[in-house]
Amino acid sequence: TPTIALRGVTKRYGDVTAVDGLDLSIQPGEVVALLGPNGAGKSTTIDMLLGLTRPDGGAARLFELPPVEAIARGRVGAMLQSGGLLPDLSVAEIVELAAALQPKSRPVAQVLERAGLADLAKRRVGKLSGGQQQRVRFAMALVADPELIVLDEPTTGLDVEARRAFWAAMRDESGHGRTVLFATHYLDEADAYADRIVFMRAGRVVADGTAAQIKALV
Ligand code: ADP
Numbered sequence: 457t458p459t460i461a462l463r464g465v466t467k468r469y470g471d472v473t474a475v476d477g478l479d480l481s482i483q484p485g486e487v488v489a490l491l492g493p494n495g496a497g498k499s500t501t502i503d504m505l506l507g508l509t510r511p512d513g514g515a516a517r518l519f520e521l522p523p524v525e526a527i528a529r530g531r532v533g534a535m536l537q538s539g540g541l542l543p544d545l546s547v548a549e550i551v552e553l554a555a556a557l558q559p560k561s562r563p564v565a566q567v568l569e570r571a572g573l574a575d576l577a578k579r580r581v582g583k584l585s586g587g588q589q590q591r592v593r594f595a596m597a598l599v600a601d602p603e604l605i606v607l608d609e610p611t612t613g614l615d616v617e618a619r620r621a622f623w624a625a626m627r628d629e630s631g632h633g634r635t636v637l638f639a640t641h642y643l644d645e646a647d648a649y650a651d652r653i654v655f656m657r658a659g660r661v662v663a664d665g666t667a668a669q670i671k672a673l674v
């Protein structure tokens with residue numbers, strides 16, 4: 457059974473069709489990049505598959521469940537581009553809070569280590585740089601020990617070294633058999649880290665294959 461199944465999902469904002477009848481199935485253990493330029497509909501697709509945005513048509517299922525149910529069962533970890541951070545908490549406190557909201561969780565210290573936050577555990581979230589805050593979002597996504605990790609442009613704004621460290625940590629995570637879907641507008645990241653690239657433009661999937669197949673098209 458697929459980990460992610462989107463069937464004919466459509467989302468319109470006024471005259472703009474952000475996502476246009478999109479079909480996508482992702483199997484357990486796949487590492488998939490959702491690649492496309494700004495405005496292609498990547499974030500809207502991710503928001504619908506996480507149950508954060510209601511489709512105007514079609515349906516999203518995670519583990520054959522409505523997204524909110526899969527998330528409530530702790531099967532999904534998500535890293536979005538914004539929101540979710542409470543600036544007055546320390547890094548350790550906010551990851552503890554994320555863990556407390558989940559039915560099961562990994563040890564927080566282990567997750568902080570994995571996200572490169574061990575030295576920043578006592579720092580207040582509001583005092584962190586943008587890149588450090590992204591690492592906090594990453595830690596919050598991992599703490600439930602989820603089978604599926606969904607990441608929306610996880611490295612935007614990071615420098616080269618921070619990107620390398622981020623993807624090294626992700627490689628470790630996917631090596632544990634997790635399913636990963638990440639949105640990016642960088643072909644090099646999709647090429648380096650995904651087994652499969654789903655290329656979107658104007659709300660539709662225009663190509664779906666291995667990195668070599670996609671590179672032959674673009
Ligand atoms: P990206 O293109 O990097 O995914 P955006 O800046 O387009 O990010 O979107 C950031 C957030 O703003 C998303 O939650 C998205 O749904 C919302 N958003 C994007 N475009 C618009 C718009 N035209 N009007 C209102 N909200 C928007």
Ligand code: ADP
Nearest residue numbers: 469472474492493494495496497498499500501
């Ligand atoms: P991407 O993540 O690929 O950059 P988005 O899903 O953010 O693309 O946006 C797809 C299209 O939908 C864009 O034209 C964007 O401006 C529009 N859009 C996204 N969210 C909103 C929103 N909340 N309100 C109005 N338009 C939006």
